[in-house]
Amino acid sequence: MKNTNKTIAWLIALLFYTTASQAQLGGFGKKLLDKGTEMASGGGLNKILKQPQAITTSFKDVNKTGSKPPSFMEGQEAQPLYQLPKAPNGGFKLCAGFYEMTNKSYCLHAGTRGPSSGDGYMLAPVLGPKRDVVILILKHGETHSEVNQHSIQILLWAIIARTKFADFGNDIKLTATRLLSPTELLMLEGGALGVLPASVMDKAKDQLPPAVQSVFEAENNIRRLAASGNSSYEEMEKYAMIAGLAPKPDPEVPSGIWSLHPDGYYIRFFPHSYSVTTVQIYVPKELISSKPDLVYDAPNGIACPANVGAQRLAQTNEPLNTDYTKKLKTPCNL
Known part of the structure; x- marks a missing residue:
């Protein structure tokens, strides 16, 4: 058991201590775009569109x-x-x-x-593939006063946008490692997408209802920002939040x-x-x-x-x- 824990800790440390150059959208960003293009090729676009959101509650x-x-x-x-x-x-x-x-x-x-x-x-x-890890983050946040609300929100946006832990910028990785144990961090893997290039996004949006298009596009932009390593809370909020007037409230609720x-x-x-x-x-x-x-x-x-x-x-x-x-x-x- 001790050796297993050491291995997990070593893997997490290896993921966290990526080089500064990888954290920028240079060569690393190209790898993400290549990953997104690869996922969308050969009929993979339908697979992407059918993949459930990280949190599915409606x-x-x-x-x-x-x-x-x-x-x-x-x-x-x-x-x-x-x-x-x-x-x-x-x-x-x-x-x-x-x-x-x-x-x-x-x-x-x-x-x-x-x-x-x-x-x-x-x-x-709370429903969806990332239900358990989202709940853990919210509960652990209560006992980690050194992690502010903006940092936790950025982490949650990265998760609901289906960003892999390995693709997180170092600031987001730091928030995750403060709030989650090495074993819990492994819950962030799986069900993730790469950054989809514009051509793939256009094809995807053509197959989605208008109400879903904005969500799909926002998640892709958040994945890009999460991987950049230098995005601010305000930049991510710009994509997470839609401006303008909301539809009229439901009179029955x-x-x-x-x-x-x-x-x-x-x-x-x-x-x-x-x-x-x-x-x-x-x-x-x-x-x-x-x-x-x-x-x-x-x-x-x-x-x-x-x-x-x-x-x-x-x-x-x-x-x-x-x-x-x-x-x-x-x-x-x-």
Whole structure:
């Protein structure tokens, strides 16, 4: 086992300590383009188009059974969720009552628009080939204060754009190696694409619906930037975020709609931007009587918009704008 761990660590070190010249889009960039061209040749384009996204969650995965209208809990004062006891494996131990927390959140859908006024978001599961590693990154980010939110978002954009770890620029590799163990880093391999040249992109877009074209093109641009080694957060955000007005909100899924969590409590989301979301949770007393060990662990769910042109938002257990002078009014016997 020790020898296996040493081998894994050596392989990761070898991948990380690539030369500075490789990190630039010079010879290394040509290799990526060659890889993309090779994948698209000989009928490979259809294979690329059929390859699943790294995170596949869509509004079709939302269970609307048991949902409540925005007026549910109207007039009730929420208590600070972040004051609840922490669970050993992450998240908050739930008590009966109404709670609220504004927390860090992350975009998990490049080539779409940020949250718009009136958009309804509901709880959805994290699905897709990179589900487990994305959840690990979000959970480990809570205990690594030295890694800022922008760096984690860049890493997540690189992953959802299906970029290989070996193709990451050194800054992104550094973020990954700080947040993930050598064994966990191996989860980043597989299901990745090269940087597709313009001619291949044009052929691909001809075979895709308009709504999917922007996502496919954004992911390709992000792969290119991720490999360049010198791209900024602002440059990557330019491709991840679409400017302009979003389609009208779905009237059947209004802003503030409540989802019934599979564990039996109610939850809703109010995104302020893709990087900041307010979550509210209502836990009925009778639920705690039958399930005393309930835990809300945010990275296990996604705030998913009914508006297909908006971004899926990964949630975290990291509160923002905290006020620890506020105390829980409901006794919490945990």
